[in-house]
Amino acid sequence: MSTTRALVILLVSLSFTCVIPVVFTGYNEVCSSEAGSEQSTEFRNKVDTSKLSGIEYLIADMYNNDRVLYAVVVTLVMATLGTGMAFLTDLVLKALGLEVSRISHKE
Amino acid sequence: MFDIRLPIAGIEFNVLLLILIGFCVGVLGGFFGVGGGWIVTPALNIFGFHMAYAIGTDLSNIFGQSIGATKKHHKMGNIDWKLGSISIVASIVGLELGSQLIIELEKAGDVGSIVRWCYLFLMFGLSTLMFYDYFRMNPKKIGRKQDSSNNSSGAEQGPTRSKLAQSLHKINLPPMISFPTSGIQSVSLWAVLLVFALTGFLSGFLGVGGGFIRMPALVYLIGVPTSIAIGTDLMSVLASGAYGCFTYAMKGRVEIFAAFFMLIGSSIGAQIGATAVKYIKGYGIRLLFAIMIAFAGCSIALEQVYKITSVPFYQSAAGLVLMGTAVCLTLIVIVKLVVEFKREKKIRA
Known part of the structure; x- marks a missing residue:
């Protein structure tokens, strides 16, 4: 370049x-x-769930009451979404011809 | 218009901005083998996130994005698993020492300023070293040297390693270890451990993930080819990201909705960034890396000026420089990928 x-x-x-x-x-x-x-905003250790509903309520309630479960859910969601999105993007890139294979390591 | 409610952090945030920040950090993470926390954390903070949520949310995003990028680098043969495993173990020891030093300094007084000065010195030092190396070992010059050498003796040239790496390889302190994937025949295990302990110490002291320190250390101190340094570094980033994601979530410092949207952008970006490594040669990557950390250094310098003068303009300017650098480097990587891909396609046709 x-x-x-x-x-x-x-x-x-x-x-x-x-x-x-x-x-x-x-x-x-x-x-x-x-x-x-x-x-x-200030760091709040508890979330006010009175105005929440659906998935927002579920997650916030979990955050308030079971922090270990919240941590497990966050980690699993990140791992699943990361893998899934990477897989889909890879498919699109392959379709565009941008497939990768083992490369030679030239400097 | 695109604002969404983030119930954990208790704020409203533009979803497109989250995806954009994620995409930029994903491209840079996949391309340079870094986590990109030094971009995301200040960016989120500038746009209204509490610092505690910014760090945890960023670490969760780093974990998610590095899964796909690590897989892709593995497919390209860019990961030295043996070297990566050693780096994780030694870095933990160094990291613990670095964080202990911070705790001791905190007892003595304001440690923030010391850390920022060290950060500045490291950023500008690293970028100067990499710029110097690029202009000294310009690929065109190497090509000419190799041509003349091949014409005179017909001997094949070995990989071009920095003088620092060559000196490190001369240390003959047993046990000696080899890293065939990285093309390293024999190097003292103690020397390798010392390098990673040092990078771990720096990341613990500065409070960063350390990808931007480890990648140049792998290239310039251990003598690993650039693309393998990127892949191997990403492996360490994945491990630290997984740990950080879980522990920060346990402490209630992760805004899962923000991390979710950022990850949509970053996992797409990480695949594009990792693919670009195939099309851009090691020296080109190192040049862009040097430019990136030079601008990041400028941003920290502005932040330091703000701390001294308390003029708010400098703080805003620091954030804008950081975001601007991330966005334009992302554009450069994508444009370069498209150009090189088209050129390769033309050659094949």
Whole structure:
């Protein structure tokens, strides 16, 4: 890769893509003095489930009452979703011709 | 419009932003063999996550995304399982020592500033080393050298290793061990353990996963080819991610809904990033890695300026530089993948 080209692309797109957070959240939110940890919600060890329903209620209730089960569910969900999404993406990439096999390790 | 309620963290968050952050960190994670926690944690924090949830949610995402990426690197023969297993064991010892030092320093006073200065020094030091190495050992120069060498003697050239790695390989302290997958015939086990203990110590001291420290250490200190360093590092990232995901969830620090949406983006990104390793040569990857950590260093420098001056602009600028770097490096990796793929297709046709 041409070094100069990589640096130019990086700098140009850096200036351009800084706009993305602004588009999503509005300039004032991102760049105001309240941005960052000051604006964050406090860490709450319990969730108020009174206004929740369905899956949100189930998860929040589990979070409040059985932290071990919550940890097991989080780990299993992450493992299953990670594997499943990777499998699906792999299928799409294969269909596009981007199949990978053992490669030679050239520097 | 795309806001969703995150009941555990108690906030509303833009789902597209979660997927975008996940996608970027996935591409970079799969491509560089890092977890990307140093991008996600500050990014989530900037957009309103409490730091405690940001770290735990990020670790859960790292765990999920690295499963697919590790599998893909294994398929490409990029994982040295023996070296990876040693790295996990030695890193744990180093990590414990690093975190103990932090606890001792915390008793003495404000440790945050010391950690940030060390972080800065490490980031800029690593990027300088990698830039220097790239321009010194430019692949074109190597090609010319190899051509002239082959013309004169006809001998085949061995893999190009850094001087540091060559010195480490000369240490003759038994037991000696070989890593055939990485092309290492013989190296002292003590030297390898020391390298990983050191990288573990740094990650414990700085409070990071350590992928961005381990990957260059594998390349420059142990002499592993870049793509194998990436795959082997991802194996360690997967192990630490699994542990981190479970323990942080136990402590109630994981926002499962946010992690879920981030993982949709990151597992797609990780597959694309891992595939790109096939199409980009080791030196190209190292150059992009050097650029990435140089910008990350700039972001930490801005954060440090904010701590000193208390001018909020610097904190926002730090976050924007970090996010901007992640987004544009992702674009570079994808564009490079598409260009190289098209070129290969043309050659085949």
